[in-house]
Amino acid sequence: MTKIAIRRLSHGEGLPLPAYASAGAAGLDLRAAIAPGGKLVLEPGARDLVPTGLSLALPPGFEAQVRPRSGLALEFGVSVLNAPGTIDSDYRGEVKVLLVNFGTHPFEISRGMRIAQLVVARYEHVELVETAEALEETARGDGAFGSTGVSEGGDA
Ligand SMILES: O=c1ccn([C@H]2C[C@H](O)[C@@H](COP(=O)(O)OP(=O)(O)OP(=O)(O)O)O2)c(=O)[nH]1
Numbered sequence: 613m614t615k616i617a618i619r620r621l622s623h624g625e626g627l628p629l630p631a632y633a634s635a636g637a638a639g640l641d642l643r644a645a646i647a648p649g650g651k652l653v654l655e656p657g658a659r660d661l662v663p664t665g666l667s668l669a670l671p672p673g674f675e676a677q678v679r680p681r682s683g684l685a686l687e688f689g690v691s692v693l694n695a696p697g698t699i700d701s702d703y704r705g706e707v708k709v710l711l712v713n714f715g716t717h718p719f720e721i722s723r724g725m726r727i728a729q730l731v732v733a734r735y736e737h738v739e740l741v742e743t744a745e746a747l748e749e750t751a752r753g754d755g756a757f758g759s760t761g762v763s764e765g766g767d768a
């Protein structure tokens with residue numbers, strides 16, 4: 613299993629490290645590291661950058677994606693605005709979560725609340741090779757944005 617160095621920042625002390633909630637979970641649950649006793653209220657339509665109290669050293673070739681938790685999205689309309697947030701392998705600052713409240717009620721965040729999940733994934737750097745030639749043809753060609761039909765079962 614790939615090992616990734618993680619540091620708990622001072623305001624993250626006392627909080628559990630991100631963990632997989634089940635044996636097959638893809639994401640490590642991230643917790644809000646807001647001040648003890650403090651709370652953060654996200655009004656409907658508002659966004660806020662929530663600290664996790666953690667920084668990571670991802671190895672080259674790995675990224676981490678900050679993804680919403682579907683339970684918060686379904687129940688409260690709370691999501692990650694820039695989903696999936698991208699943590700670069702060379703980033704050493706604090707991992708932060710940009711939460712947004714698409715719901716109709718204020719959403720209260722307390723310290724330690726599981727607010728998002730972090731999926732660590734491999735990526736590749738590619739070399740872009742500019743060409744003046746026509747690109748290799750495909751059946752799709754330049755069809756996009758519903759070119760294969762938007763209603764269920766297609767438009768046949
Ligand atoms: O949800 C996120 C997204 C990003 N970051 C941090 C880690 C990432 O490596 C850095 C830059 O993110 P990104 O490339 O998405 O933002 P940018 O607007 O392109 O900023 P930059 O110019 O710093 O790359 O910000 C977070 O902590 N949480």
Ligand SMILES: [Mg+2]
């Ligand atoms: Mg960037």
